[in-house]
Amino acid sequence: xxxxxxxxxxxxxxxxxxxxxxxxxxxxxxxxxxxxxxxxxxxxxxxxxxxxxxxxxxxxxxxxxxxxxxxxxxxxxxxxxxxxxxxxxxxxxxxxxxxxxxxxxxxxxxxxxxxxxxxxxxxxxxxxxxxxxxxxxxxxxxxxxxxxxxxxxxxxxxxxxxxxxxxxxxxxxxxxxxxxxxxxxxxxxxxxxxxxxxxxxxxxxxxxxxxxxxxxxxxxxxxxxxxxxxxxxxxxxxxxxxxxxxxxxxxxxxxxxxxxxxxxxxxxx
Numbered sequence: 001x002x003x004x005x006x007x008x009x010x011x012x013x014x015x016x017x018x019x020x021x022x023x024x025x026x027x028x029x030x031x032x033x034x035x036x037x038x039x040x041x042x043x044x045x046x047x048x049x050x051x052x053x054x055x056x057x058x059x060x061x062x063x064x065x066x067x068x069x070x071x072x073x074x075x076x077x078x079x080x081x082x083x084x085x086x087x088x089x090x091x092x093x094x095x096x097x098x099x100x101x102x103x104x105x106x107x108x109x110x111x112x113x114x115x116x117x118x119x120x121x122x123x124x125x126x127x128x129x130x131x132x133x134x135x136x137x138x139x140x141x142x143x144x145x146x147x148x149x150x151x152x153x154x155x156x157x158x159x160x161x162x163x164x165x166x167x168x169x170x171x172x173x174x175x176x177x178x179x180x181x182x183x184x185x186x187x188x189x190x191x192x193x194x195x196x197x198x199x200x201x202x203x204x205x206x207x208x209x210x211x212x213x214x215x216x217x218x219x220x221x222x223x224x225x226x227x228x229x230x231x232x233x234x235x236x237x238x239x240x241x242x243x244x245x246x247x248x249x250x251x252x253x254x255x256x257x258x259x260x261x262x263x264x265x266x267x268x269x
Contacts, residue, residue, distance in 0.1 A: 002040065003040045005040075005063075005064060006037060006038050006039065006040035007038075008063070008065075009037055009038050009052070010038045012052075012056045012058075012063075013034075013038075016055070016056060020034045020035055020038075023055075026051075026055065027048055027051055027052075027055075029048070049063065049064070105167055105171065109123065109124055109125045110122045110123040110124040110125065112163060112167070119131070119132045119156070119159065119160065119163065120132075121163075128140055129141075132156060132159075157184075157185060157188045157189065158185045161181045161182060161184060161185055164181060165178050165179070165181050165182070177214075177218045177219075180211060180214060180215065180218075183207055183210065183211045183214075184211070186204045186207050187204055187207055187208050187211070189204075190202055190203045190204035190207070191203055191204075200240040200243075200244075201237065201240055205233060205236045205237070206233050209229045209230055209232060209233055212226075212229050213226050213227065213229050213230065216229070
């Protein structure tokens with residue numbers, strides 16, 4: 001019910017010296033129904049509108065007259081169909097594919113592919129492109145020094161995580177907890193360094209423990225007892241030290257045995 005019409009019903013009732021109970025009795029309805037009409041909470045049906053118009057001696061047009069703006073006509077069907085066709089074409093140009101070969105995102109501005117064969121970014125709006133694979137690093141068709149990049153990073157893991165973060169943020173709106181991906185960067189780099197140096201002390205185990213704790217808390221709300229994972233940090237380094245000392249003693253024993261065998265051979269000769 002329009003509030004203007006509701007106020008008109010109140011004024012018409014009062015100008016005819018009728019109470020809500022008296023009007024309800026004449027119409028054969030409840031007083032609550034009349035009250036709802038006048039509070040714009042409900043609308044009288046067609047029969048009651050006709051009875052009200054007759055009772056007050058006015059036409060239905062006068063009873064329902066309103067100053068509200070007439071809604072504009074809807075656009076023609078042809079225009080709507082053109083808009084639908086345009087939106088369908090835009091949807092075809094925009095898609096996200098996640099599969100075994102990697103992640104591929106495409107829209108009208110360009111496309112990004114991150115997979116086993118490398119990282120490929122094509123920005124059509126600026127006319128620029130970047131390709132990073134086993135052949136090297138190419139920016140707008142110009143080759144850059146691949147050896148320098150892989151000598152310092154082996155694999156552009158940080159760049160890979162940044163691209164993945166923006167993809168899941170823009171496509172899935174998962175800016176949080178997507179930022180957890182950045183904790184994988186020091187974990188990966190330290191793992192590579194530990195393998196190269198054959199020293200497990202170089203692995204960033206505290207960062208891994210922090211990542212596990214945050215995942216337990218954010219995804220499963222297990223902040224407690226998830227904090228127990230931090231107790232494994234001293235256990236990790238104690239275990240690594242024990243294994244190193246054990247391997248060191250074994251190496252010394254092997255060296256001593258080799259030395260003894262060489263002495264025996266010299267004595268026999």
